[in-house]
Amino acid sequence: NPAFVSTSESDLSLQSKIEMLLDDLKWDDKGLVVATAQNVDTGTILMQGFANKEAIVRTATQRKATFYSRSRSQLWTKGETSNNFINIHDIFFDCDRDSIIYLGKPDGPACHTGSATCFHTSLDDLIDDPKNVKHRLASSTLYSLENTISQRKAELAVPQTGKPSWTKRLLLDNKLLCSKIREEADELCRTSEEGEDKSRTASEMADLVYHAMVFLAVQGVKLEDVFEHLRERFAQSGIEEKKNRARKVDQSAITKD
Amino acid sequence: NPAFVSTSESDLSLQSKIEMLLDDLKWDDKGLVVATAQNVDTGTILMQGFANKEAIVRTATQRKATFYSRSRSQLWTKGETSNNFINIHDIFFDCDRDSIIYLGKPDGPACHTGSATCFHTSLDDLIDDPKNVKHRLASSTLYSLENTISQRKAELAVPQTGKPSWTKRLLLDNKLLCSKIREEADELCRTSEEGEDKSRTASEMADLVYHAMVFLAVQGVKLEDVFEHLRERFAQSGIEEKKNRARKVDQSAITKD
Numbered sequence: 058n059p060a061f062v063s064t065s066e067s068d069l070s071l072q073s074k075i076e077m078l079l080d081d082l083k084w085d086d087k088g089l090v091v092a093t094a095q096n097v098d099t100g101t102i103l104m105q106g107f108a109n110k111e112a113i114v115r116t117a118t119q120r121k122a123t124f125y126s127r128s129r130s131q132l133w134t135k136g137e138t139s140n141n142f143i144n145i146h147d148i149f150f151d152c153d154r155d156s157i158i159y160l161g162k163p164d165g166p167a168c169h170t171g172s173a174t175c176f177h178t179s180l181d182d183l184i185d186d187p188k189n190v191k192h193r194l195a196s197s198t199l200y201s202l203e204n205t206i207s208q209r210k211a212e213l214a215v216p217q218t219g220k221p222s223w224t225k226r227l228l229l230d231n232k233l234l235c236s237k238i239r240e241e242a243d244e245l246c247r248t249s250e251e252g253e254d255k256s257r258t259a260s261e262m263a264d265l266v267y268h269a270m271v272f273l274a275v276q277g278v279k280l281e282d283v284f285e286h287l288r289e290r291f292a293q294s295g296i297e298e299k300k301n302r303a304r305k306v307d308q309s310a311i312t313k314d
Numbered sequence: 315n316p317a318f319v320s321t322s323e324s325d326l327s328l329q330s331k332i333e334m335l336l337d338d339l340k341w342d343d344k345g346l347v348v349a350t351a352q353n354v355d356t357g358t359i360l361m362q363g364f365a366n367k368e369a370i371v372r373t374a375t376q377r378k379a380t381f382y383s384r385s386r387s388q389l390w391t392k393g394e395t396s397n398n399f400i401n402i403h404d405i406f407f408d409c410d411r412d413s414i415i416y417l418g419k420p421d422g423p424a425c426h427t428g429s430a431t432c433f434h435t436s437l438d439d440l441i442d443d444p445k446n447v448k449h450r451l452a453s454s455t456l457y458s459l460e461n462t463i464s465q466r467k468a469e470l471a472v473p474q475t476g477k478p479s480w481t482k483r484l485l486l487d488n489k490l491l492c493s494k495i496r497e498e499a500d501e502l503c504r505t506s507e508e509g510e511d512k513s514r515t516a517s518e519m520a521d522l523v524y525h526a527m528v529f530l531a532v533q534g535v536k537l538e539d540v541f542e543h544l545r546e547r548f549a550q551s552g553i554e555e556k557k558n559r560a561r562k563v564d565q566s567a568i569t570k571d
C-alpha cells in the first residue's frame with residue numbers, strides 16, 4: 058500500500074480520525090458494507106460494489122471511489138485500469154450504517170460495456186420480449202426524456218413519412234422552438250402574476266423545461282453539463298469546494314513526502 | 315403467502331416466466347442480490363436492502379418494492395407498516411447480474427426518521443465536526459440547489475441584516491424575478507440565434523434553471539412535482555403505462571379470484 062507508506066503526521070491523524078468514525082458502521086461478517094456510486098450531477102446510479110474500512114478511508118482521503126473486491130480479496134480503485142475514475146464529492150451512509158453512497162463525478166462510462174451505468178438491463182423489457190432486449194439505462198425522468206428527445210433527433214437523419222411529432226417539428230424549426238421557449242417562460246411568470254395555483258405552475262415549468270431540453274438537444278448540450286455549471290456556481294456556501302481543496306493538499310503531501 | 319394462493323393461470327405463467335428469467339441472476343451464498351430503491355422522478359437513492367427471487371417476483375408482479383429481511387428471515391414490502399409504499403415503474407439489474415434497482419415513486423418518506431431517504435449522514439460532515447452533524451440528504455446537484463434556495467427562503471422569516479444575497483433579493487421581489495426569467499429565456503435562445511458555443515448555451519440554461527427554481531420556491535412547488543408532470547406526459551411511447559396497467563390487471567385478478 059505505497060500511498061500510505063510515508064504519510065505526514067497530519068495525514069495520519071486524519072486517517073485515524075476517519076478510522077475511528079468508521080468503527081461505528083455496521084460491518085457484515087466479512088467486514089464489508091454495500092457501496093453504491095452515484096453521479097453527483099444527474100443522480101444516476103453508476104455501479105454497486107462493496108467496501109471495507111480501508112476502502113472507505115482511501116476514498117475519503119484520495120477522493121476516488123474505491124471498493125473491496127470479494128473475488129480478488131483486494132482493494133480496487135474504479136478507474137485504475139480504465140482511467141474512468143469516479144471523483145468523490147461526498148460520502149453518505151444510511152440510518153442503520155450498513156450502506157454507503159459515493160457521490161461523485163465519473164471521468165467516463167462506469168461500465169466495461171461503455172455504458173454510463175452498469176444498470177442497463179430492464180427486467181420489465183425482458184418480461185415483455187426476452188429475445189429482443191435493448192440496452193436501456195436506469196435513469197430518472199429528466200434523463201429518460203433527454204434520451205427520448207435525442208432518439209427523435211437521430212430519427213430525423215432518415216427520410217420522414219407522415220406528420221412529424223411535435224418534438225420533431227421543434228427540432229427542425231429553431232424559430233418555432235425559440236418562440237415557444239420565450240412563450241413558456243412568459244406563461245410560467247404569469248402563473249404568479251395572475252394568481253394561478255401550484256399545479257398550474259408545475260405544469261408551466263414542465264412546458265418550459267421540455268422546450269428548453271429540445272433546444273439543448275439541437276445545440277448538442279447535455280443536461281449533465283448544465284447541472285455541472287450550476288454545481289460549480291452554487292456549491293453550498295463553498296463548503297464542499299473548501300473540503301476538496303483541503304483533501305487535495307493532504308493527498309499531494311502524501312505523494313511528495 | 316396469501317397473495318399467491320389463488321392466482322389465475324395467466325398469473326401463474328407470468329410468475330413462472332419471471333422466475334425463469336431470474337434464474338440467470340448471480341445470487342450470493344444466501345440466495346440474495348443487493349436491491350436499491352431509487353426515486354423515479356428525482357433519482358434520489360431512497361434505501362438499500364436485499365432481495366431473494368421471491369421478493370423480486372412479488373415486486374415485478376405487484377409493483378411495490380419488496381425486500382428480503384436478513385435479520386427476520388422473511389419477505390417484507392416497504393410500506394406494509396408505514397403505508398409509505400414505493401410504487402415500482404421499472405426494475406433494472408447490472409451487467410454482472412448481482413444487483414438490482416427498484417425505480418419507483420415513494421408514497422412518503424423512505425426513512426423511519428421521516429427523511430425522504432435513509433442516506434442522510436455525510437461522512438465528510440462527520441470528519442469536519444463529529445459533534446455537530448446535521449441531517450443532510452444525499453442528493454444530486456439540482457436537489458442540493460433546491461434545498462439551498464428553500465433555506466434562503468426560510469431565513470427570510472427572521473429580520474435580515476446587511477446586504478441580502480441575490481437569491482434573497484429574487485425571493486423578495488417577484489417583479490425582478492419574473493423579468494430575470496424572461497431575460498434568461500431570451501439569452502438562452504440568443505445563443506443559437508447569435509451562433510454562440512455549447513458552453514455558452516449550457517451556462518445560459520443554468521441561468522434559466524436557477525431563476526425558474528427560485529420562482530418555484532416562491533410558489534411552493536417542488537421540482538419533483540414538475541418532473542412527475544413531465545413523466546406523465548412523456549412516458550416513453552406509453553410503454554411504461556401500458557405495462558403498469560397490464561400488471562394492475564394481474565394484481566386485481568389475484569385479489570379477486
Ligand SMILES: [Zn+2]
Nearest residue numbers: 151153155156
Ligand atoms: Zn441499511
Ligand SMILES: [Zn+2]
Nearest residue numbers: 168169175409
Ligand atoms: Zn458494468
Ligand SMILES: [Zn+2]
Nearest residue numbers: 240241244264
Ligand atoms: Zn404555451
Ligand SMILES: [Zn+2]
Nearest residue numbers: 241244261264
Ligand atoms: Zn405552457
Ligand SMILES: [Zn+2]
Nearest residue numbers: 408410412413
Ligand atoms: Zn454487480
Ligand SMILES: [Zn+2]
Nearest residue numbers: 152425426432
Ligand atoms: Zn432509514
Ligand SMILES: [Zn+2]
Nearest residue numbers: 497498501521
Ligand atoms: Zn442575464
Ligand SMILES: [Zn+2]
Nearest residue numbers: 498501518521
Ligand atoms: Zn444569462
Ligand SMILES: [Zn+2]
Nearest residue numbers: 542543544546
Ligand atoms: Zn400531471
